[in-house]
Amino acid sequence: xxxxxxxxxxxxxxxxxxxxxxxxxxxxxxxxxxxxxxxxxxxxxxxxxxxxxxxxxxxxxxxxxxxxxxxxxxxxxxxxxxxxxxxxxxxxxxxxxxxxxxxxxxxxxxxxxxxxxxxxxxxxxxxxxxxxxxxxxxxxxxxxxxxxxxxxxxxxxxxxxxxxxxxxxxxxxxxxxxxxxxxxxxxxxxxxxxxxxxxxxxxxxxxxxxxxxxxxxxxxxxxxxxxxxxxxxxxxxxxxxxxxxxxxxxxxxxxxxxxxxxxxxxxxxxxxxxxxxxxxxxxxxxxxxxxxxxxxxxxx
Ligand SMILES: Nc1nc2c(ncn2[C@@H]2O[C@H](COP(=O)(O)OP(=O)(O)O)[C@@H](O)[C@H]2O)c(=O)[nH]1
Ligand SMILES: [Mg+2]
Ligand SMILES: [Zn+2]
Numbered sequence: 001x002x003x004x005x006x007x008x009x010x011x012x013x014x015x016x017x018x019x020x021x022x023x024x025x026x027x028x029x030x031x032x033x034x035x036x037x038x039x040x041x042x043x044x045x046x047x048x049x050x051x052x053x054x055x056x057x058x059x060x061x062x063x064x065x066x067x068x069x070x071x072x073x074x075x076x077x078x079x080x081x082x083x084x085x086x087x088x089x090x091x092x093x094x095x096x097x098x099x100x101x102x103x104x105x106x107x108x109x110x111x112x113x114x115x116x117x118x119x120x121x122x123x124x125x126x127x128x129x130x131x132x133x134x135x136x137x138x139x140x141x142x143x144x145x146x147x148x149x150x151x152x153x154x155x156x157x158x159x160x161x162x163x164x165x166x167x168x169x170x171x172x173x174x175x176x177x178x179x180x181x182x183x184x185x186x187x188x189x190x191x192x193x194x195x196x197x198x199x200x201x202x203x204x205x206x207x208x209x210x211x212x213x214x215x216x217x218x219x220x221x222x223x224x225x226x227x228x229x230x231x232x233x234x235x236x237x238x239x240x241x242x243x244x245x246x247x248x249x250x251x252x253x254x255x256x257x258x259x260x261x262x263x264x265x266x267x268x269x270x271x272x273x274x275x276x277x278x279x280x281x282x283x284x285x286x287x288x289x290x291x292x293x294x295x296x297x298x299x300x
Contacts, residue, residue: 003048006060009038009079011210017056019044031056039065039076040209040222041166064109066168069234078168078209078222083112083161087171087180088133090117090125094172096132100285101230102170103141104243108235113141114161118176120145135279139246148179158184159217166211168222181223185212188223232289233296240289246278247286262287 007019010026017038019029029046031038032055038044042062046054059079066077066084084106088094099115106113115136117129133143146157158180161167171177181188209224232240237260241247247261247269255266261283264270272278 005046005048005054007044007046008211009040009042009044011208012038012040013208017044019046019054019056027052027054029054029056037076039079040211041079041081041168041220043080064111066105066109066111067234068105068229069231077170077224078211080166081109081111081168081222082165083114083167085114085116085161085167085169087116087118087169087175087177088129089175090119090122090129092174094132094175096281097285097288098172098230099136100282101232101289103136104235104240104285104289105230105232107245108232108239108242115141115143116158116180117143117145118148118180121147121149135282138279146180148176148183151183154180154183155216159214162214162217162219162221164217164219166220166222168224170224177223181212181221184214184221188212231292233293235289235293237290237293240286240293243289244282244286246282250278260290262290 005021007021007027007029009017009029010020011018015030017029017031019027021027027046027048029044030053038056038059043060045057045060047057048054062079064081065079066081068075068077084102086099086102088099103113115133117133120126130137137143144157144161147153162184169177169181209222211220211222213219214221232243235243241251250268250272251259251261253268253271254261254264256264259267259269261267261269269278269283273280273283
């Protein structure tokens with residue numbers, strides 16, 4: 001009998017991880033040394049230490065890593081993610097800035113973003129919400145209108161999108177993310193408590209990122225705590241540009257190969273902006289991201 005095994009990280013709790021073994025069993029896992037900073041969704045190699053615990057030896061190669069970073073801390077959201085589901089609501093008003101950042105973070109990591117517009121039953125707020133989403137509609141981002149209170153509509157509209165994929169659900173608070181999660185994963189609360197018992201982690205470890213299986217759809221859904229900030233300081237200038245795919249064709253006509261599309265003469269992006277072919281709010285966000293980046297680069 002060998003004590004080597006492997007599994008997938010289901011949740012991260014500060015010092016230790018919950019890892020699911022190939023047979024579905026959950027174990028408690030401790031990293032060896034400081035270098036093993038595993039994220040939820042990572043596939044990891046283990047050395048079993050008894051039946052219920054293991055040492056995390058190494059992280060298998062990642063397809064991608066969704067990340068955010070602020071001045072004070074950086075945080076790995078999740079690894080090996082196929083799509084990012086961003087929940088916004090008709091009410092309260094969602095932040096265009098956060099939505100734009102989440103999209104840029106997804107595109108720069110090679111992850112497909114999908115916007116879930118929730119609370120479409122609040123009909124009087126729909127025109128404004130759709131107008132705010134207009135720039136993203138133009139970009140070809142899939143926008144799914146849903147009412148989280150109607151389980152049948154959630155199943156019909158969202159489950160097919162999740163089939164066979166690993167998706168991560170994020171949203172500002174009050175957008176209805178928990179309502180959606182409870183509809184998609186009816187036993188989410190029970191699963192969370194089972195994990196806590198199995199891991200002896202205490203009953204109140206509810207704020208961490210966690211991966212759930214979707215038996216009906218045959219995929220996985222990662223729930224991430226509500227976010228109020230989505231810093232992208234870890235992105236370099238090329239990464240930031242990848243977050244604005246609508247610049248791609250226009251930048252080919254920039255006079256300078258290293259054009260930053262802010263003030264340069266002969267800039268194809270600025271020309272498109274002036275013609276209204278690139279949305280002003282999108283270019284403004286791009287400039288904010290570059291400014292925040294250079295401010296932080298000068299600080300360190
Ligand atoms: N009218 C309406 N209210 C909703 C819908 N989904 C969620 N809510 C309400 O919005 C509030 C916030 O929902 P919650 O799931 O806690 O949001 P979270 O903070 O994003 O997890 C709650 O009062 C929900 O009942 C919806 O589709 N329509
Ligand atoms: Mg919630
Ligand atoms: Zn340019």
